[in-house]
Amino acid sequence: MIRNTTQVxxxxxxxxxxxxxxxxxxxxxxxxxxxxxxxxxxxxxxxxEKNGIFMPVLNLNCQFHSPAYYDDLLLVEACITELxxxxxxxxxxxxxxxxxxxxxxSTDLAFINQxxxxxxxxxxxxxxxxxxxF
Amino acid sequence: MIRNTTQVxxxxxxxxxxxxxxxxxxxxxxxxxxxxxxxxxxxxxxxxEKNGIFMPVLNLNCQFHSPAYYDDLLLVEACITELxxxxxxxxxxxxxxxxxxxxxxSTDLAFINQxxxxxxxxxxxxxxxxxxxF
Amino acid sequence: MIRNTTQVxxxxxxxxxxxxxxxxxxxxxxxxxxxxxxxxxxxxxxxxEKNGIFMPVLNLNCQFHSPAYYDDLLLVEACITELxxxxxxxxxxxxxxxxxxxxxxSTDLAFINQxxxxxxxxxxxxxxxxxxxF
Amino acid sequence: MIRNTTQVxxxxxxxxxxxxxxxxxxxxxxxxxxxxxxxxxxxxxxxxEKNGIFMPVLNLNCQFHSPAYYDDLLLVEACITELxxxxxxxxxxxxxxxxxxxxxxSTDLAFINQxxxxxxxxxxxxxxxxxxxF
Numbered sequence: 001m002i003r004n005t006t007q008v009x010x011x012x013x014x015x016x017x018x019x020x021x022x023x024x025x026x027x028x029x030x031x032x033x034x035x036x037x038x039x040x041x042x043x044x045x046x047x048x049e050k051n052g053i054f055m056p057v058l059n060l061n062c063q064f065h066s067p068a069y070y071d072d073l074l075l076v077e078a079c080i081t082e083l084x085x086x087x088x089x090x091x092x093x094x095x096x097x098x099x100x101x102x103x104x105x106s107t108d109l110a111f112i113n114q115x116x117x118x119x120x121x122x123x124x125x126x127x128x129x130x131x132x133x134f
Numbered sequence: 135m136i137r138n139t140t141q142v143x144x145x146x147x148x149x150x151x152x153x154x155x156x157x158x159x160x161x162x163x164x165x166x167x168x169x170x171x172x173x174x175x176x177x178x179x180x181x182x183e184k185n186g187i188f189m190p191v192l193n194l195n196c197q198f199h200s201p202a203y204y205d206d207l208l209l210v211e212a213c214i215t216e217l218x219x220x221x222x223x224x225x226x227x228x229x230x231x232x233x234x235x236x237x238x239x240s241t242d243l244a245f246i247n248q249x250x251x252x253x254x255x256x257x258x259x260x261x262x263x264x265x266x267x268f
Numbered sequence: 269m270i271r272n273t274t275q276v277x278x279x280x281x282x283x284x285x286x287x288x289x290x291x292x293x294x295x296x297x298x299x300x301x302x303x304x305x306x307x308x309x310x311x312x313x314x315x316x317e318k319n320g321i322f323m324p325v326l327n328l329n330c331q332f333h334s335p336a337y338y339d340d341l342l343l344v345e346a347c348i349t350e351l352x353x354x355x356x357x358x359x360x361x362x363x364x365x366x367x368x369x370x371x372x373x374s375t376d377l378a379f380i381n382q383x384x385x386x387x388x389x390x391x392x393x394x395x396x397x398x399x400x401x402f
Numbered sequence: 403m404i405r406n407t408t409q410v411x412x413x414x415x416x417x418x419x420x421x422x423x424x425x426x427x428x429x430x431x432x433x434x435x436x437x438x439x440x441x442x443x444x445x446x447x448x449x450x451e452k453n454g455i456f457m458p459v460l461n462l463n464c465q466f467h468s469p470a471y472y473d474d475l476l477l478v479e480a481c482i483t484e485l486x487x488x489x490x491x492x493x494x495x496x497x498x499x500x501x502x503x504x505x506x507x508s509t510d511l512a513f514i515n516q517x518x519x520x521x522x523x524x525x526x527x528x529x530x531x532x533x534x535x536f
Binding site: 143145146147161162165166169178179180204205 | 277279280281295296299300303312313314338339
């Protein structure tokens, strides 16, 4: 398992007139969390793209348990429980600093060859950084 | 069943450096579609809020089948298949003008009393507009 | 002079907890207005990019006179008062349907050759569509 | 003078298909920088709102000198050069970690009484935190 927690401060721009974080903005928090998880094991997503791979999101699931508010410091955890093959499954949870679970979710991402635009298997340069965790 | 299709033009702001619509932006397209579905049966979401009800999103599911591109005119369909009780379930599909299915998804929304912050049943002024469709 | 007015419906996502449109979102409304102005004279921005030109924004000015609210139907006018040479100057005004001026602003955009990444003059295929208006 | 520099990591969501940060997103970076400047002198914007004051933006100016890219760590400086009276003037600069100036800009913000919706003078609880810097 690979697990990483990142802090995200809620921006005013991310609230809506209900006075809470707009539901669509959690997709960005999840993005930040998975990028920081990768950085934590020595891979930047920028490097993945420079090596000819795009990682588009295939699906997104979110459960909104409790709202996040302006200026909250959110703890966004990303977790990979299985070594990826043709896609990578990542789960997320968002807690506030009181330890309350606000949102949970998951995404699957593919590996796409930028030239052929075709799905490929998870590249070796990613797998070699991940193997030790499983 | 209540069904409505709305057109949304992809903004440059909504693309990312992969050259496609960023996955988090579909939540906004779904919002536009459900608001226009309600408007189509004679209810504005603004009116619902003026009547003391918030409708926060409880969960979101999206499957991204194929990318949407800059300046695409998207046909975003929202569909309600059951008369709401304590929550409203809405399904969505996004097609481009070639008829290709790009994204599908669903949301559940609650009804919250703005004063008590407690969930309530779907208000009668909404149900009376919906009953004829089921 | 070339002038065009586009309608934009305020999305819930675009409001903030002050209950008004977040100031940063007007940049998107301006984008929509200038893209529709171009479309109105027979040029799509997508076509400009396909012809090897990017048009990055060089500067942005906005005056926020009065707030826009959720679900407002905004009339966003874009106006080009001079035939572009090395940059294009566009002014904007946003009114609500009561005719109240909410926001005014301007942008300058450059023409960049996608291969050389260098600024170039406004391409002839754009100028030929614009000359008749000046 | 009050001056503060905040780090902001560019999110994938904030890029556009030109492969750079979309121009409208700098308004959010400016927001983050001014909020952190205030926090640095002991005021949170959340506290200002709890004390009955909104601070809407009156105008925004941005000059985009050079693009910011995905995953860049941006150094966003906010600076207040004069003690506010009826509005607060803030200037901003965005540099990358190579020390290159990417964007500069400014905003004016008003102080609005939440009950009366009328502009008021800068509240004493803000001024008392600022006086020592001028």
